[in-house]
Amino acid sequence: MNKILFIIGPTASGKSGAAIKLAKKINAEIISCDSMQVYKGMDILSQKPLSHQMASVSHYMISVISPNKEFSVADYKSKVEGIIRKIHMRGKLPLIVGGSGLYVKALVDGLLISKPKDTKLRDKLFALSKKYGNKYLYNRLKKVDPNAAKNIHPNNTRRVIRALEVYKTSGTPISVMKTKTYGLASKYDIKIFGLKRDRENLYDRINKRVDNMLKSGLLDEVERLKRKKISLTAKAALGYKEIGGYLDGSYDQEEAVELLKRNTRRFAKRQITWFKKDPSITWIEVAKDDTADKIVNKIMKHLTAIKH
DSSP states (O other): OOEEEEEEOSTTSSHHHHHHHHHHHHTEEEEEOOTTTTBTTOTTTTTOOOHHHHHHSOEESSSOBOTTSOOOHHHHHHHHHHHHHHHHHTTOEEEEEEOOHHHHHHHHHOOOOOOOOOHHHHHHHHHHHHHHOHHHHHHHHHHHOHHHHHTSOTTOHHHHHHHHHHHHHHSSOHHHHHTTOOOGGGTSEEEEEEEEEOHHHHHHHHHHHHHHHHHTTHHHHHHHHHTSOOOHHHHTSTTHHHHHHHHTTSSOHHHHHHHHHHHHHHHHHHHHHHHHTOTTEEEEEEOTTOOHHHHHHHHHTTOTTOOO
16 A cells, blocks of 8 residues: 655744655655645745755645635645646655645545535525524534534534524435545555644744744735735635735734734644544654754654555
8 A cells, every 4th residue: 555644733833844854765756735825925824845856856736826816625636636646757755745634524525415505495594593592502403403403512602503404405314425535544554744843843933934034035925916816715814914914004013923922822723633533643742943854854753654
């Protein structure tokens, strides 16, 4: 069975540098697993690897789409599956690197395939929720799909409505559909490594990264993007809103930078919470003074006999 490796973890944990070093050691090619690195012209915002780094090891899913286009996790999964097959055909190892938890999950476990959204039904269900309260729809879900109801909080109206919508449009409970999803795990031998840093060290790295982004031209990059009509998904990039607020005159540059640092730290915390739920991840403890080479050596201890 062909192998696939992942290096995941929160932003600023050192994934990219370690991945390039590891790729050279194990004859791998890198696939970015970052929902923002796919966009062209967002190099600083998404902290893409530098040009000389990408020249030393083949990289994929970086700068592949215009920022004025929407790009979904389903789009990403479809493209990456084809890239993985081609990398294996060349006798190399796919090394998937990034911190977008939903993208990792979609690749490994697959995506729920259900009928298209039924806007009229959704609006009707929202109206019922507003009229009778969240518990009303939740009780309806418990009757048709008790397994789904166990995993959804009664106050999470959006997920309750989606589960009811899937059942009503397909006749199949969403919990049953989820058991029929297929991802890379069903076809490949997968190993996932997560980089884990002390929180104080991680937050310090985030703060320094933001400072370096400013020095690298972040203001000019956001200003260029603001002159274009970019998609909602592209606008979700950390830094676009914060720096955009400064450029619009809502607050000064110092406040914009502090907002970006704070929001990036919060984002990292959410990433950590997401990945902690996955028991398949092998965590690599990264010390404050660990170089990329040292991180790779720690990973290599788990990869003493790779065959692909």
